Amino acid sequence: MNFLYFDPGLGAMIVQAIVAVAAGVLLFSKNVLYKVKSFFGLVKEDDSYDSIDVDEEDTEETNDKNQ
Amino acid sequence: MKKIPKKPMTKTSKTHEASFRDPSGYIYHDGNILRRKINPIYFPQYKKLKDSGFFKTLIKNNLLISHEETSVSEDEIIITPEHIPFITNPYEWGFEQYKQAALLTLKIQKFALSKGFILKDASAYNVTFHKGKPIFIDTLSFDFYEEGSPWRAYKQFVTHFLGPLVLARYHGNEVFNMLQAYIDGIPVKMISSMLPPKTKLSSVLYPNIHLLAKMESRHSEDYKAQTKIAKLSLKAQNNIIESLYNYISKLSLKEVSEWGDYYSKTNYNETAFNTKKDLIRNWVSPLNAKKLIDIGGNDGTFARTVQDLVPHIMVTDIDSNAVDANFSQILKNKEDNILPFVCDVLQPAPGIGFNNTERESLVHRLTEYKPDVTMALALIHHITLSGNVPFEKSAAFFAKFSKNLIIEFPKREDSWVTSLLVRKREFINYFDFYNQIEFEKGYSKFFTLVKKEELAGTKRVMYLFENKNYGS
DSSP, rough: OOOOSOOHHHHHHHHHHHHHHHHHHHHHHHHHHHHHHHHTTTTOOOOOSSOOOOTTTTTTTOOOTTT | OOOSSOOOOOOOEOTTTTTOOOOTTTEEETTTTTEEEEOOOGGGHHHHHHHHTHHHHHHHHTTBBBBBEEOOOOEEEEEEEOOOOOOOOOGGGHHHHHHHHHHHHHHHHHHHTOOOOOOEEGGGGEEEETTTEEEEOOOEEEOOOOTTTOOEEEEEEEEIIIIHHHHHHHHOOGGGGGGGTTTTTOOOHHHHHSOOOOGGGGGTTTIIIIIIIHHHHHHTTTTOOOSSOOOOOOOOHHHHHHHHHHHTTOOOOOOOOOOHHHHHSSSHHHHHHHHHHHHHHHHHHHTTTSSSEEEEEESSSGGGGGTTTEEEEEEESHHHHHOOOOOOOHHTTTTTTTEEOOOOTTTTOOBSSGTSSSOHHHHEEEEEEEHSSEESOOOHIIIIIIIIOHHHHHHHHHHHSSSSEEEEETTTSHHHHHHHTTGGGGGGGGGGGHHHHHHHHHTTEEEEEEEEEEEETEEEEEEEEEEEEEEO
């Protein structure tokens, strides 16, 4: 069971379905654009911000100090 | 299970003033140490988060504050998080800092989703800055992901992060001050109303803000919680997170005033500049400071002269561009002992929230932080002449939290001071008290003069004071 200790806002729960569709379209078109651009060699790497993905490598074998 | 020393709530322990909203547990002061108590209601989540290595991965990547398990029993688990010397609040961040805090939150939510968890809240207060980076500090903010359920903290993310950031883009960084009035984020309706109409054409801002505002007001009267909530697939939710992440990482202030030319505008030459740097280093060295705050410290140029001597340094400025410039240097050079934040000395952040203590005032936090050295360089003329604060009053302010005070006094002949005085026009005589004699008189009420030195090539004098009543 999820434990709800603050009101998430009903409108906000419903709107996410629409937001997700918009986001899906946007990400898809960006992806297509990226592929077209990279085909023509127009992609510039921008590494000023981290990727959204968390690096999970070598977490298994290392340090116990955080435990 | 470990054996526990019973009675963790001793006489010295006191619940943290900001820790009461979430019934999963709370933070309390055990003497000087901050600990977190976890209630049985949260045991299943905590155990899964721990055993699956979820905490470990986040901590290893410096995304979540590390903690040690202090004790485990049937009715409580106590964990002790790593100590953070000073907590800054969202309304004290520069734009870049705010942005990084938002991105961190999304990153953690995306990772949580991939492991079968969610962030159950997305409060900006769950993030603070530590060792040069934003870090998530609420270890109990995670819950199990429920198949098909939308993100419950979505609206909170909009009111705490997306909204303030987008508003700052159009109205400037000062918008973050609105969070002092709205502790749970700027209301969606207000965000929507403050944005220019063209944002309704944005494929990100329209659904995430304008449509959300509409839906919220349409469904605000569902008192019995009867309306059915549509399911949202995991993929769909990931799309929301990712598109917000992409949008925010590209967000910038509309009017970026270039930072970096302040020092060239001032009227001292390079020699004087270096003399001042040397003097600061020479004065700070023997004080063996562990903690230093530079108030009005700009982009941290002078604080950096003692960076290798002092383990923890804070640099504040009223100009959020300076704070941002400082923060980008920190990121670029991976500096871990400087904490920059925005502060208007004439109006420091108040205590806000329930009982006015949920988020402590700046003065309160500084009193607890107890800096060994406070620096106020080229600041007193602004306090005195722009803010009309008498010397005795500003001295009383510094005396509240400072042990040693290094303060720079620009004389009346200094071009900055002259310009401030001229702007007083016919009231210029009211400010005849702005001179060294009056300054020393005012400050001697609270401080003992230790050193005093004119800066060659300038119309400025440096003072080193020691607090008369420090610690008493």
